[in-house]
Amino acid sequence: MISVQNLVFDYPGLRALHGVTFEVGEGSITALVGPNGAGKTTLLRCIASLETPVAGRISVDGVDVQDAPRQCHRRMGYLSDFFGLYNELTVEQCLRHRAAAQDVPPGERAERVSKAAERTGLGGRLGQKAGELSRGLRQRLAIAQSILHEPRVVLLDEPASGLDPEARAELSRLFLGLRAEGMTLVVSSHILAELEDYSTHMMILREGRLIEHRRIDGAEGAGRRVSVVVRLAEPSDRLPALVEALPDCEVISADESAAKVMMPAPALERHRALKRLVDEGLAVAAFEEVRPDLQEAYLAHLREEPQS
Amino acid sequence: MSVNPELRRNFWLELTPQRLVAMPVVLSLIFTLSLLVSDGRGADLVVPGQLAFYVIVLIWGCRRAAAGMANEVHEGTWDWQRMSAIGPWSMVWGKLLGSTSFVWYGAAISLVAVVVGRLETGLPEEALLEAAAMVGAGLLGHTVSLAAALAWLRKIRPARRVPVTLCQVLGLAVGYVLSPASTVEILGFGTWSASIDWYGILVDGQTFLLASLLVFLGWALLASHRLMQGELQVRTRPWAWLAFTLFAMVYVDGLFLGRCARCTESALGWIIAPYVVAILSAYFALLVEPKDVVRARTLLAALRGGDWRRAATLVPFWLVALLLLLITGGIAVILTLVSPHSWDFLPVLVFVLDDRVVVAGILAHFGFLARDFCLILALNFGARRGRADMAAVIYLAVLYLLAPWILSAAGFGEGPALLLPGSPDWPWLNLAAAILQAVAGFAVLAWRWRGIEAHFNATTKPRAV
Numbered sequence: 102m103i104s105v106q107n108l109v110f111d112y113p114g115l116r117a118l119h120g121v122t123f124e125v126g127e128g129s130i131t132a133l134v135g136p137n138g139a140g141k142t143t144l145l146r147c148i149a150s151l152e153t154p155v156a157g158r159i160s161v162d163g164v165d166v167q168d169a170p171r172q173c174h175r176r177m178g179y180l181s182d183f184f185g186l187y188n189e190l191t192v193e194q195c196l197r198h199r200a201a202a203q204d205v206p207p208g209e210r211a212e213r214v215s216k217a218a219e220r221t222g223l224g225g226r227l228g229q230k231a232g233e234l235s236r237g238l239r240q241r242l243a244i245a246q247s248i249l250h251e252p253r254v255v256l257l258d259e260p261a262s263g264l265d266p267e268a269r270a271e272l273s274r275l276f277l278g279l280r281a282e283g284m285t286l287v288v289s290s291h292i293l294a295e296l297e298d299y300s301t302h303m304m305i306l307r308e309g310r311l312i313e314h315r316r317i318d319g320a321e322g323a324g325r326r327v328s329v330v331v332r333l334a335e336p337s338d339r340l341p342a343l344v345e346a347l348p349d350c351e352v353i354s355a356d357e358s359a360a361k362v363m364m365p366a367p368a369l370e371r372h373r374a375l376k377r378l379v380d381e382g383l384a385v386a387a388f389e390e391v392r393p394d395l396q397e398a399y400l401a402h403l404r405e406e407p408q409s
Numbered sequence: 410m411s412v413n414p415e416l417r418r419n420f421w422l423e424l425t426p427q428r429l430v431a432m433p434v435v436l437s438l439i440f441t442l443s444l445l446v447s448d449g450r451g452a453d454l455v456v457p458g459q460l461a462f463y464v465i466v467l468i469w470g471c472r473r474a475a476a477g478m479a480n481e482v483h484e485g486t487w488d489w490q491r492m493s494a495i496g497p498w499s500m501v502w503g504k505l506l507g508s509t510s511f512v513w514y515g516a517a518i519s520l521v522a523v524v525v526g527r528l529e530t531g532l533p534e535e536a537l538l539e540a541a542a543m544v545g546a547g548l549l550g551h552t553v554s555l556a557a558a559l560a561w562l563r564k565i566r567p568a569r570r571v572p573v574t575l576c577q578v579l580g581l582a583v584g585y586v587l588s589p590a591s592t593v594e595i596l597g598f599g600t601w602s603a604s605i606d607w608y609g610i611l612v613d614g615q616t617f618l619l620a621s622l623l624v625f626l627g628w629a630l631l632a633s634h635r636l637m638q639g640e641l642q643v644r645t646r647p648w649a650w651l652a653f654t655l656f657a658m659v660y661v662d663g664l665f666l667g668r669c670a671r672c673t674e675s676a677l678g679w680i681i682a683p684y685v686v687a688i689l690s691a692y693f694a695l696l697v698e699p700k701d702v703v704r705a706r707t708l709l710a711a712l713r714g715g716d717w718r719r720a721a722t723l724v725p726f727w728l729v730a731l732l733l734l735l736i737t738g739g740i741a742v743i744l745t746l747v748s749p750h751s752w753d754f755l756p757v758l759v760f761v762l763d764d765r766v767v768v769a770g771i772l773a774h775f776g777f778l779a780r781d782f783c784l785i786l787a788l789n790f791g792a793r794r795g796r797a798d799m800a801a802v803i804y805l806a807v808l809y810l811l812a813p814w815i816l817s818a819a820g821f822g823e824g825p826a827l828l829l830p831g832s833p834d835w836p837w838l839n840l841a842a843a844i845l846q847a848v849a850g851f852a853v854l855a856w857r858w859r860g861i862e863a864h865f866n867a868t869t870k871p872r873a874v
Contacts, residue, residue, distance in 0.1 A: 111703045111706070111865075112703065113701050113702045113703055113794065114702070114792075114861070114864060114865060114868070115865075115868060116865070116868060149492060150642045151488060151491055151492070151642070153642065155703065155706070155707050155710070156710070167642075167644070170641065170642040170643065171494060171496065171641065171643070174491075174492050174493060174494055175494045177492065178492075179488070179492050181485070181488045183485055184485055184486075184488065184489070185484040185485025185486040185489075186484075186486065187418070187422070187486060188484070189422055190418070190421060190422070194418075194421055198414055198417070198418045198421075199489070199493075201411070201412075201414035201417065202414045202415075202489075202490070202493035202494065202495050203493055203494050204494040204495075207411055246489065
């Protein structure tokens with residue numbers, strides 16, 4: 102759905118993106134993560150055709166964003182990190198303007214406005230001025246504006262900023278709902294725990310370079326590995342050594358009472374590992390697969406990647 | 410039919426019920442007062458009507474036209490608009506008429522007062538002609554202010570602060586000069602009642618002004634459209650600037666030749682005004698356009714890679730104007746060399762009749778021009794590019810005004826020849842100084858460029874694996 106080839110973007114005296122190349126599949130939710138200044142916002146703005154790269158090609162839904170930016174904008178929604186709203190307009194006027202500006206057919210506008218408002222929990226605030234909304238509600242209105250025209254691709258730069266925990270949970274549900282409808286989302290955020298709830302892929306940018314892009318929702322084929330947590334009913338100082346000795350396993354962390362291990366996904370492989378620990382006399386109380394911890398994976402990558 | 414979304418959004422903001430009631434009430438009170446303190450005739454409405462119109466349309470309207478654009482940027486809503494499906498032309502006219510809609514509401518009421526007053530004393534067609542010219546001047550002023558805001562936005566990325574007052578003043582100045590109220594005369598053109606000599610043809614002043622207004626309004630709209638295309642990431646080539654400069658050459662030449670009958674006797678006489686227009690166009694474009702290193706590097710990379718399509722979209726406007734300047738200047742040099750005493754038609758230049766002196770003067774001008782352009786570009790390729798153009802203007806003022814003045818005052822008669830183009834007394838010193846300074850300018854620019862490239866290459870070298 103999104104194809105980026107050898108993307109290079111320069112600021113005077115600084116290269117912000119160094120030949121970034123990747124593909125984003127249809128119906129995926131990609132978490133775009135990286136330290137401050139890694140180039141996340143620049144990358145999103147290039148995909149949104151708000152900035153012109155020095156070199157490289159970007160296409161969205163098969164349309165080259167540099168050759169036909171307006172055509173791409175019809176298929177895209179973008180929420181900027183530092184967005185603004187028309188404070189003197191009501192929520193309904195903001196959404197009606199957005200519908201018209203995105204060339205939604207006149208007959209469908211009222212329905213789209215009410216659907217976007219309902220999805221973002223603004224249904225009861227249509228008559229309220231945007232300038233009178235709280236920070237969280239402004240964020241919701243901005244999200245409503247970016248998805249109102251039901252784009253094929255939605256780019257969101259820090260969408261959860263300013264939202265309370267309940268609203269963040271709603272946002273996760275909203276994103277999963279959008280994905281279920283076939284939309285492709287790229288979400289940049291610093292709150293990795295929240296990205297974990299809905300992301301299917303993770304992309305790590307560092308110093309303008311793509312250092313990791315992989316699937317994280319566990320739906321990979323043969324050779325897939327999973328993260329397993331082992332907990333003991335009674336602590337044993339032999340646990341770290343025993344998990345270290347498990348075949349084809351990689352210990353993430355281990356102490357006397359618990360260990361976290363990456364191991365082959367097939368059930369039989371996991372059964373053998375469990376049996377071995379039990380046979381060694383450990384009082385295994387829990388042996389469960391856990392979703393990959395995005396934050397952990399991210400930090401592990403940052404540790405592995407040498408600083409330039 | 411679907412209403413322009415930008416126009417409708419502005420109507421929501423501008424045309425509130427309270428404002429729609431307040432404007433006619435305030436204007437009615439002003440006109441009633443003017444009738445009460447005068448003879449109470451309809452004709453007494455003309456002056457207050459004109460005054461109200463110009464204050465509302467030119468002063469307030471130009472501000473609204475620029476602020477409509479600037480506010481979007483300041484309040485962070487511009488990215489939404491850039492991401493919309495609204496086309497560049499719809500965005501331009503939606504903003505132009507939308508952000509000034511309340512202004513035109515008040516202007517229409519004032520215009521009715523002017524026309525009613527005029528009809529009492531003059532002919533209906535004259536009243537309508539004046540009304541049309543007033544509306545045209547207002548539209549022109551607003552379009553210039555909008556174009557100025559867009560040009561500034563393009564220039565200052567990513568700082569993105571638009572100086573609304575500067576854009577307002579530019580629109581106001583252009584709108585006023587071409588309005589029926591203007592008293593500013595440029596080359597015999599500019600006042601409502603005077604007749605105009607254009608290429609020796611005597612044209613009625615009102616007709617000429619109205620025609621000029623329409624043509625310049627067209628150019629201003631084209632400028633806004635092209636700049637808006639840039640904002641909306643639509644690629645453009647610099648043909649519009651080329652076309653405008655060529656038009657301005659022809660238009661100004663007509664006014665110049667209308668004031669200088671003897672100039673038409675020589676082919677050189679026809680080239681003077683176009684040469685001056687090309688100079689102004691080149692300096693204007695150079696100071697107004699963005700001149701960052703990234704753009705220059707991208708252009709060079711496109712040229713080296715033979716990507717002519719991309720290179721054409723990156724060619725700066727000033728380069729186009731510079732080309733026209735070299736062509737007109739080159740023609741002047743050739744004509745001077747092939748026909749002896751070719752400048753005799755200009756009585757004011759009797760003292761420089763030696764053709765070699767004229768040629769030296771033109772070539773010296775090229776040299777000083779190269780010095781100036783290198784200076785402006787070198788400053789813009791520096792670390793503090795946000796202030797570069799203002800610094801360049803100050804340095805040019807020193808080079809062209811202050812330093813020659815000081816040298817003359819200090820008794821160095823040949824001093825100005827070292828810094829200014831055209832020195833009848835020391836033509837060869839003038840030419841040598843120009844060449845030296847041009848070479849120095851190129852050296853400074855090359856040194857700055859190499860420094861930037863070295864720094865950039867150091868920061869972008871591939872990382873060790």
